[in-house]
Amino acid sequence: MKQNKYDDRGFFAKYSEMPRSLGGLEAAGEWTTFRAMLPELSQKRVLDLGCGFGWHCRYVREQQAQSVVGVDLSSNMLERARTMTDDPNITYVHQAIEDIAFAEEQFDVVLSSLAIHYVADIDVLFRKVHDTLTSGGAFVFSVEHPIFTALAAQDWHYGPEGQKLHWPVDRYHDEGAREARFLDHDVIKYHRTLATYVNALLEAGFTLTKLSELTPTQVMLEQNPAWQEEVRRPMFLLISVVKGG
Template sequence: MKENKYDNDVFFQKYSQMLRSQKGLQGAGEWSELQKMLPAFAGQRVLDLGCGYGWHCKYAADHQASSVLGTDISEKMLQKAREINSAPQIQYQRIAMEDLDFPDESFDVVLSSLAFHYVQDFGTLAARIAQWVRPGGHFVFSVEHPVFTAYGTQDWYYDQNGKILHFPVDNYYYEGRREAVFLGEKVIKYHRTLTTYLNTLLINGFELQHVVEPQPPAEMLHLEGMKDEMRRPMMLLVAAVRK
């Protein structure tokens, strides 16, 4: 199943109002940590899987990447990327990441931001990425944290007055399809454990460099709801190198 919720007019309009959509990388709570994990881009061939608005593509291009390919299943996303994050060395392509095919060692760096939880078969995709990236090349990605995806609804438990009680974590070891609500709309995502994410990289010839559960940066804690983000991890950041 390859859901393309982002080409739905209502959903896309809601997404466009998010802080990360309006302010780019500086509006993404995880960026301050993710930025530290990125390799040097100068002279590198970069692939961005699920590139969305193209913020990471533009960052790579601005840091002298020799070529950048951003892929996404959403035409609306790519239209926006071409509008606000273009550069001579960036190309954008509409395609599901599961359908991509490249010769071995086509890239020096593979990136993905908050996209793999929409992919049903992470193992197969990771094996293909291991072929696409050269030995010594980098694979850096962010996903929704397994604690966040486990139960499925991705919402808090509230008391009768609407006050947050706690965040539900259940069925953690039962990997697979979840029906979540994101931006008020039903979205299909796929839960997998932390073990699965990390061991999948190891068995495909990657060496882990960094594993980070990013906290909200201090400068964002004044924003509505941000202090509650300290109560459970929402994201997982991973950086690895192909051996």
């Protein structure tokens, strides 16, 4: 199933109002951790899967990447990305990330931000990413944490006074589609365990280099009290792997 909610007019309008849509990478709470997991980008050929507005594409070019290809299924996303981009070395491709078919060893770095939990079959995708990377190439991506995706409701258990008592986890090992509510729309996300993510990467031939469940720092907590919720349960999972040993 290739889902394209971002070309729904109402959904896209709401997404465009989100802080990360307006403020870019610095408005994304997980960005500092994600950036630290990226390899040296100078003169690298980079692929961005689920590029959205192209924020990451433009960032890696600022870091002197040789070229960037951004892939996204949404025409709305790519239209906005092209409007915001003035760089002949950034190419945007209208395609589902599951359908990529690039040449072997075409890229040195592949990245993806909060897109892969919309993909039904990660085994195939990870093998494609492995094939298109050069030896020693890096793959860095973020997804919603399995603790967050286990229940479709993706919400707290509340007390009688509306207080957030705890984050419920159920059906954790029952992997598959979840119909979640996001920006007042029903969206299909795919829940899989942490072990499934890691083992799929290992089976594709990658070597794990770093894993983060994004523990909020004191600075993050001081800047935005809402991050206190992330101390109670993880929302993001970030993984970095390389092709080869």
